[in-house]
Amino acid sequence: MNIMKKFLYFIILPILILFILYFYLPLKINPLKNGSIVLKPAPVTTYSNVQTKLAGPHDFPIYRNISKYGGINAFTSTKDFRNGLLQSLKSAQTKQGRFYQLTVNGRQIGWVNEKFFLRSKLLAAKHVSLTRNPYYSFPVRDAISYIADKHGTLIDPKKVSASQNFFNSTTPGKFTIKLKYHHLKTTINVHVRPNLNEGITVANRTAIVGPSLVKTFSGSSKSSSPNWNPENNYQPETEINRYYDNKHNFMITQFYQPRFHSLTPQPTPLNQIGVIPQGISLKQNQLTVSYFSEPNVEWGHLVTYNLNHLSDPLKSQNLLTMKWREFKNTSRNIAVSPYMKLGHGQSIGMTKKYIYVLASSNKEANPDKSEEIFQISRKNYQINHLWTIKVWNRSSYYPRYFHNACFINSHLMYATFHNASKGLYEYWKLSRNGNTWMPTEIGATQSDFVKNNSPLQSFTSSHSKFYLAFNDNLFIITHPGKLIQHYQFHTLRETEGIAVENNRPYIELARRPELLQIKNQQNKKN
Template identity: 45%
Template sequence: MKRKIKSKLLIAGTIAALGLFVGSNNSYISAKTYHKAVTKIAGNGNYAVYHYASKMGPSGKFTSTKYFKHAQIQSKQSIATKKGKFWKIIVDGRTVGWVNQNFFARNKISVAQNVSLVQNNQYSFNTKDAINYVTNSAGTAVDTSKVTVSKSKINSGTPGKTTVDYSYGKAKATVNVTVRSDKNEGIARADKKPMNGPKEVSTWKGSSKSSSRNWNAAHHYTSETRSNTFRANGLTLKTKLFQPRFVSLGYNQSGDKMGQVGVIPEGITVNGSNFTVALFNSSSAQNGHLVSYNLKHINKFKAQNLQTLSWSTFKKYASHIKVSPYIKLGHGQAIGSSSAYIYVIANNNTSSNSSASEEILQIRKSDMKINQIWTFRISNYGSPRYIHNATFAGDNTMYCLFHNGGNGYYEYWKVTRNGDSWMPVEVGATKGNFVNNGSPVQGFTYDQNHNQFYIGFNDYIFKVGEDGTYKSTHHLQVRREIEGLSSSGNKLYVEFAQRGELTAGNTN
């Protein structure tokens, strides 16, 4: 008898530890389920958010999901209730409240609307690059490696159209991939005479040698509270925005590789008040997130502290910070934007030069998802120009930078879109390497008002005319890497690493 009582007590204790309730009819009703963090994908509808949830349902409505539809959403708790399943959502790294599972995009594969490939038998398109996200029946993001595709690679050597089918459980999607018919597209003559370049300068090789005031262990990576002003040879840059370390749960908290947003910035673009940065969770990653900020609505200091902002301020900021799905971005340094779209060349920065085509992603600013993909190439009649750095001037024009290492000069290419075709023309060249130790270019942009380029290496910026005429060198002496340049209107925007800091100054 004693043995039976002890067993019953042990069972009851186990049930209590697991968070189960015993009903009046001796049936068990499950309570909250705790799990590692998962990434959730918002759907199109608006749903109430509640403070509490129990087996009877939610209570304490206090806000709506309409503020968080384009945020980074994660969850570590769910509960089955009489009114459906609810998840406790974490928005941009901050715990918010309970939401009905119907809020999420369930059993869905989101893909680009169109994929168009330049004819090139040296390149095959990976069809999974067209995926924005995949979700299961609970609206949880699924690794794209688990998706079944009817054709995993499409060689671009033969013109024609291929329909690609994607499936995961009940989720289905289809993309038409077209190889364009002009076999000479992308072939152009590199015939511009290189202009005299600047005296090569010495700089470090590798990561930043310093940080912002508080971005270090001594200051526990706390927020910055003072603006910076950097001056160099007529260029004055002032702090425009200090960015949050993460726009998600942080290190070792996210649970899946799709969840962590940060902490490495690799490229920026500014168009009007819209600032977008490419963020990766490691320096070797090819996939990452784009994060867009509406600078008109965000204080340059407050965005660092998303988790501790007042609720009303956080809700406002969350509606003005948009996070893309976890998509292929390449190195993230070839980026630009128009009023409606963000453009990224999803290139391979480990390739010194290659005959492969490169992917241009057109991403909608409205929802941060891939709209179209094109591939392009630049070839000097058989001598390839694989592009690592590029910028976009509107929807139909990009400028590309190519380092002709064999001849010791830089080439500038203007590539114009007509329909789905991208045609290159060399517009200029500059002698020399700019820096003397092989450090890579870390920022490139085109100033349309003055027909000139800005090129960044570590904490140096070089200004050259469109034809390659050298104009000036600006050494900012901050010992922090430049992680992107962008020109918009009469402003030059410069992103620094450690902490991510957007600065701006006048062009001339």
């Protein structure tokens, strides 16, 4: 009997103690409630390839751990992270459904129900309007915004089946293209505009004599920011940069962009943000950057940073190490697009509702092909409208294929064309009326600006002035083509974007992606 009592004592007492501890210990030190100990763990599946997701319309709790019954210890929600880079390498099936171990902007957060993600969606542009051009066929998958499978994992648009891969833009009319991925289906409504002469005009502006050619480096960057190298393991920068010219003007760092940490050693372009910037737009302190995973590709991502809240030029680099509260605030002000067609990514602009992209190809010299213009929602990065344009000087024998352009509003775009055979730059205005973009040459400068045949890297317009950015050089030109000002900085880093905000020029540099403001004798105190 005594043996039985002792046996019951040693069995019941620990159970009673565990029962009391479970219900009365505070959450922080309660290992069963806070997820430190899981009595009935759920089986976890680990993926060899990263799963990239998009947020759905509703917010869900994020848990520290999971069991076979569901999430354990909800400590935050998805509301601060829904616009960021959402990825996962692990999932688990529970009685409450499938959960994914969520990583946001490269940092592991916790477990979330897959109902948080957009699932079983194939979305494409609502409207596609093509200019008539017998020398161009539209790649129909360019109109895809994203594909998410039944678990919310984004799928490469190349895997989508189409009723036809390319749509010839010779015959006017309205047509329907069918897209399919497994059980997901959608259609694209294509309108080929009827006017065959649309975009055919005359380039007859008299060029204004421009500056003598200046030195610049050709090819890719010859230098980098101090820590962007193997010796320093590409660690975040700890100091801002200042670059001076010989007239006491200088560029100063405004914002180092974070390097998005990859979850796998060899991520696919769909899952990798950057690290190559190609273009920027800046509106009301909202910075949008086009990023590509490697040179000379035409699909990438757009990332928007709210610099009204990300005001420190250094902190946003430290996504993996910053304090939790700071990470939540930073993630709240970073928005990442799906993987989408951007062309070379140099020609982008923003309005209140939309991001506009002229998706030209840097692999083309001056073809008679059409060029794509994307109207992308700033709210969710979905392609709302897609147009094509062509600009020919009298005929297709003298095309004007634009590698650099900027958008002023939803109905106005400026572009520049390097007429290398005549040693001049032409400036063009394209005005949209309905679905038609009508070109007019408004100016020209008789100069190649730089030596070494170095290409124009970025272009924008503000207050009736054009800004032409080459590597280490910025020229400010009147719309008719007269030189106003020239800056030359010796950074030896590629210029990857130009923007003007409040009459102040901003330059994006490569190696590390970095936004700098140019300050001259008039505005250096501001």
